[in-house]
Amino acid sequence: MTELITIKVNGKVHNVEADPEMPLLYLLRNDLRLNGPKYGCGIERCGSCMVLLNGKSQPSCVIPASSAAVYEVTTLDGLAKNGRLDPVQEAFIEEQAAQCGYCMNGMIMSAKSLLAENKNPSDEQIRQALNRVLCRCGTHTRIISAVKKAAAKMKNS
CATH class of the missing domain: 1.10.150.120 ([2Fe-2S]-binding domain)
Structure with a gap:
């Protein structure tokens, strides 16, 4: 079962048709094609999938995509500003x-x-x-x- 998830990632609003329980990591990598967060373990043990949720680092492999929609999500891909690295x-x-x-x-x-x-x-x-x-x-x-x-x-x- 899918639903429309509206999520702000790296300063842009995206509307994605997805399973609301799908991990945020999958939405970022598969639907939005952002390659900063990596799949490492899938159980919040390695940190390879970290993103910022309202500025706080959190593992994206265990957060349902629908739950992340209430946050401003920043990935490694979104840290650079105006062509300059963070x-x-x-x-x-x-x-x-x-x-x-x-x-x-x-x-x-x-x-x-x-x-x-x-x-x-x-x-x-x-x-x-x-x-x-x-x-x-x-x-x-x-x-x-x-x-x-x-x-x-x-x-x-």
Whole structure:
């Protein structure tokens, strides 16, 4: 059974005919063709599917598409503005914080959420904020450096 779901994603309103219980992740990737959020586990354990719901990072694999319609959804694809990467995206590139890159969506979205609330987080606060995202490549020190660099960039802009 499908219904019309009206949802605001990356600043644009979309009307999508979909099963209301379908995970938001599927709507984003399959219907809206947004490739930032990744399918990792499907059970809220890896963080690869993170999106911002009204600015807070949340796993899109367990949120029904119809429930997400009450939020403003931002994906990795929507962070750049006017052709310019977000400071968090820039910092992750500059610090070469990715190895395989599969966790980067979750790391960047979680960092963006953290920095919206805390402009100058400690290493421990960064670790805590990124705790929901699984990275097996071992680039954690670069990721922490990238979040600190992003905080500095945001402070100076």
